[in-house]
Amino acid sequence: MFYVLIEWNGKGSGRTVKTSFDKKEILSERECKLTDKEAKKKYHWRYFYAYDVKCSEVQIFKNFKNYAAGKHPLNTKFYY
Numbered sequence: 001m002f003y004v005l006i007e008w009n010g011k012g013s014g015r016t017v018k019t020s021f022d023k024k025e026i027l028s029e030r031e032c033k034l035t036d037k038e039a040k041k042k043y044h045w046r047y048f049y050a051y052d053v054k055c056s057e058v059q060i061f062k063n064f065k066n067y068a069a070g071k072h073p074l075n076t077k078f079y080y
Contacts, residue, residue, distance in 0.1 A: 001023070001060055001061065001062065001074075002019070002020075002060075002061040002062070002063055002064045002066070003019065003020055003026040003058060003059070003061075004016060004018075004019050004026075004058070004059040004061070004073075005017045005018045005019070005029055005030060005056065005057070005058055006056070006057040007031055007056055008053075008054060008055050008056070008057060009054060010052055010053055010054035010055075011052065014057070017029060019067070021064075027058070030058070030079055031054075031056055032054065032056040032080050033079055034079060034080045035079060035080075036080070039080035043080075055078050055079060055080050056078070057077070057078050057079075058076070058077045058078075059073035059075075059076050060073055060074050060075040060076070060077075061073050061074060062074055
């Protein structure tokens with residue numbers, strides 16, 4: 001698997017911070033640590049629908065070739 005870490009600044013723009021084949025390396029580099037479920041407990045659920053919030057996005061691709069070709073990721077996880 002190939003992982004891509006994207007950090008969203010909460011103002012509508014994001015940037016690719018790191019790409020790697022190592023999942024632990026990607027997860028250690030993210031700024032935001034709360035999963036969807038944990039964030040909904042900490043913040044009100046409407047918080048995520050009303051604003052563009054700061055978050056970390058991890059996209060998972062089958063391999064680097066799919067990422068380089070611009071194909072859709074197999075899975076995407078968000079951390080708030």
